[in-house]
Amino acid sequence: MTTSLYRLYGRRKGRPLRVRKNQLMMDLLPAVKIDLVDEKPIDPSKFFNPAPSKIWLEIGFGGGEHLAAQAKRHPTIGFIGCEPFVNGVASLLDHMEREHLSNVRIFPDDARLLLDVLPTATIDRCFILFADPWPKGRHASRRFIGSETLSRLGQIIKKDGDVRLATDDPSLTDWIRGAFHKDEHFKRGEDSTQCPTDWVSTRYEQKAIKAGRHPVYMRYIRL
Ligand SMILES: C[S@@+](CC[C@H](N)C(=O)[O-])C[C@H]1O[C@@H](n2cnc3c(N)ncnc32)[C@H](O)[C@@H]1O
Numbered sequence: 001m002t003t004s005l006y007r008l009y010g011r012r013k014g015r016p017l018r019v020r021k022n023q024l025m026m027d028l029l030p031a032v033k034i035d036l037v038d039e040k041p042i043d044p045s046k047f048f049n050p051a052p053s054k055i056w057l058e059i060g061f062g063g064g065e066h067l068a069a070q071a072k073r074h075p076t077i078g079f080i081g082c083e084p085f086v087n088g089v090a091s092l093l094d095h096m097e098r099e100h101l102s103n104v105r106i107f108p109d110d111a112r113l114l115l116d117v118l119p120t121a122t123i124d125r126c127f128i129l130f131a132d133p134w135p136k137g138r139h140a141s142r143r144f145i146g147s148e149t150l151s152r153l154g155q156i157i158k159k160d161g162d163v164r165l166a167t168d169d170p171s172l173t174d175w176i177r178g179a180f181h182k183d184e185h186f187k188r189g190e191d192s193t194q195c196p197t198d199w200v201s202t203r204y205e206q207k208a209i210k211a212g213r214h215p216v217y218m219r220y221i222r223l
Pocket of ligand 1: 008010011059060061062063082083084109110111112128129130131132202203204205
């Protein structure tokens with residue numbers, strides 16, 4: 001774990017990993033893990049060989065099913081996934097091995113640490129799907145989207161690149177719209193209860209729909 005100025009409120013560990021996932025954490029993770037080094041900023045295209053046509057980032061990939069499916073569909077794009085929850089990281093490694101994905105790199109920690117060291121205009125697309133909603137008003141400052149993260153995303157995302165978001169929590173929907181509205185880097189793109197045509201559903205999303213919640217899918221475009 002990286003020493004951090006940021007406080008992470010979600011959990012880092014769940015149930016003990018089964019043998020196979022434990023093995024993947026030991027054998028595969030070291031080969032695909034992004035380490036923060038002293039030299040900054042870190043050029044993300046160097047993580048991939050061959051150099052990718054584009055770089056897409058997913059923040060809080062959960063079980064990794066969305067990231068793995070996108071990586072399979074787009075083999076020339078380099079994918080970086082950030083997730084501090086160990087069981088989620090092990091699950092993505094499992095997808096990577098089963099699907100033979102060589103275009104995925106993992107930052108197994110708080111995404112803000114990576115955002116701080118990525119150079120200006122190096123990311124083509126960022127996904128933030130079903131971020132922890134922290135629905136209680138007094139916990140709102142724990143939400144990932146805020147003026148500081150948007151300002152960093154505004155720096156690292158290329159012109160005409162985008163941020164794609166989804167949430168099933170109405171208070172977070174309003175919060176996201178408000179935060180992007182205040183930010184100077186992005187203009188509003190699609191905002192709909194219909195998912196995009198290239199959508200990959202996750203377990204989290206399916207559970208939300210089953211429970212009667214209505215996800216909203218949003219896109220913001222870098223000016
Ligand atoms: C509600 S889950 C959604 C997971 C996934 N995106 C999905 O749709 O299934 C939110 C995820 O964000 C992760 N997360 C929370 N704070 C984070 C941070 N600062 N950096 C990266 N991931 C974070 C959590 O560990 C959790 O896996």
